[in-house]
Amino acid sequence: MKTYFTFLNIYPLLRLGLAFNIFNATTERNDDLVVKHQQMNNSIDTLTIFSDVMNEFESLQNWSRLCNISQSSHTDFNIVCIINGESSIKLTEFRNFTYRVSSHIRFDLSVTCEDGIIYFPWPFRAEKLHRVYIKDCIIKVYKSDSKNPLIGRIPDTIKYLQMDNVTTILRMKEVYDSLSKAKSPISRATECGPENAFAIIRRGTKVEFEDFYNYHLYDINALAQSTHYFSIQKRTCLYKNLEVFELSGRNDITRSTISKIVHTDIAQNLKILNFSGDGMSDIVYKLQGWRLRFPVMEYLDFSNNHIKVIPKIRDYGMTVKKTKSVGIIDIRRNEITSLTKGMIDSFSTHEFVKVDISENPFLCDCGIIEVIEYLSSKTMPKAYDYLDSLECANPSNVRGRKLISLTPTELNCNKDTVVNFPVVVLIIITISLVIITLFTLIYFRNKIKVNLCSRLNKNVAT
Template sequence: MLLCRQFSIIASFIFISVCQSFKLDINSEFGKNCETNELGDRNCTFVVPNKWSLLKFRKWLDNLTGNVRNVNLDLTCIDGGIVFLPWPFRARNLRKIHVKNCLIDGYYSEYNINSKYPNTVKDMALIDVAILTDINQLIEINLSDPLVKSSTCGQETNAWLIQRNVSFSFVPTKSTPSFKLLQEGFDSLAEKSKSQPFTCNFEDLLYLEHTGSKSISKIHFDTMTDHSVYPRLKVFNFSSNYLFSIPMQLSKWWNYFPALRWLDLSNNEIQSFSFEHPDVNQESLYISLANNNITSVPADLPSYLSGKTSVLINLLGNPIHCDCRAIALKQYLKLLRRRAPQFKSLSNVMCHSPSKLAGRKVRTINKVC
């Protein structure tokens, strides 16, 4: 009881301090939803039932006098609310932007246009949103406009970037583009990405999530890495994207994401895998391949734990076939329990077939050949 009371007193003190620190500007449409503290930080929260515009919000910020330091923006839509958000969401001293459950209009309205606003966003999240898209406009952009660093790279200052359950909603059009025109637009984008004259440097990016997508392009990882660097990225979540195979950029992760420590590829449709394990001294790399369609593992899997960089693989929930090829997995799982006891739960991978071994732990089976 004493502990609970102390916690209650501390919580009340924090709440009162925050309330005293932040004040509401009730003299404007946007100000009444933005708390401001003595340092000039503004925490702005909007629930959008109809429409909301970044252009108007940006103008309001530009007209503010006095010290405007960090601006944090949270947008949550209800009942089909629409937000007008030109990519990549730049505004005066905007440090955080989270958008949830919204239809995004105007996404391409400032595409390939140099912005007067610098990169400032550190924390960006798009969750359960649909981007309203004019397919003919998108094709025209891909065919005609040169790539501009401002929109191609987006916010290079991001430390935390989430794209979760992001989809595209195509607006009605009088003329549906032919398959040939669609292919030309796609090929043009691929070619321009290969010859991109600038580098996107995401030197601050630590966490990247791209999950729940049904429209991953076959050149997604090419455009992501051809002219972009991620020197400090530690966590990459690419789960639940209907991925059937592991792209080269992830198999050879060390060349593209040298600081990576956690790679989530769970809940995809992956059938096989292979990862490099460089002979350098660094922390281990954890890779989740849980709940995919993997039946067998590479013959050299035990070596993933023998180098200077241990690669810890999560294979739980896969339909493992316990034949001679499962010996490598058995050896790996036993070694995993010894080398990384904190991850020993990963060693409980089960046989899925043949039927006589179904439900048995792979590390406990004998004479499978």
């Protein structure tokens, strides 16, 4: 408790009673006064910060004309841009702006284009930039900072990055200059992007060349060398906060892009990994150690691709201590046509993983009878209740019907005519061995006859 005597010293002519009342009124806790003082200072700081930020932002002609800025909290600002027609904005200008404002500020940037262009070099580094959302834009100079050493000196502050339906326009020289070479590798910032992010989402992005007709002017073999130099760098990106990583709906995705996040980079807190709609046909097998690489993974999305075969996916269960929930591996809407008893049997061992194969174009022929009988008699984990709802895509007479409801008669299959594949294989092997044995005997029998005849003729002649 602290008492303020200065009040009576300043006003000595006040009557004693009045002074005593005021004296009591001013016996407040020191921390209460500090709080009030901070609140008053904060209000002054808010006015100062807002005024400074607005003045600096107004100096960016294109940005202030095409974007609206608002204050969402004491130190947080939202910038929303609509880029249309022949308008454009440059990230370099935004960098100069963020560099000049207070270090306590954070910016959330949202850019939507209507036939507009933005000049944003990857990895979109700018001080105090917290969130980035880009939609329907054409991006130029995307690779211009690939080997710029100064980019690594800009703090990596992006926590959320999302790009929807973005087209990157490249030039041959820009690509050639950005290739990883022996004495000039690409920067860590370029390779890893925002390593401190919680979510990195690139959805429906594509790449187009502005001057592909000039490809003959450059050494195409450098592309292969670039891949080699990129590989021997063995750089591991460390995403210590990353929970969502999505590369979906892309036409330009490569195996190396997928393999890097799956096999090289470290993302121990990753919960959602999304490669849906990327045109992949054989990538799932690379994730056999999925739970060991991503101990808290909840959702692996490979839907809407061209996967034809379901790999055997292990359930690592409690071998990973962080595992507490069922991890879903989504392989819906692919090109899986055959379903076997062995496949279903492997699912029956799953306790901490669910493989979703629904909405695939299953072929319901005589071979499916064994699966139907197995599903009818086997007790599956609750996560696989959906198997009872699987539907046929072919042949046309049973299209849309649930597998579990079909009978051998409807499939024109009697019990005796249902194909038992192991038996068929054994029969084929047996027949093949018999035929080979017969041909061998015939061959050697004829050879023996020829040898005997030649010997007999020789004896007769002598």
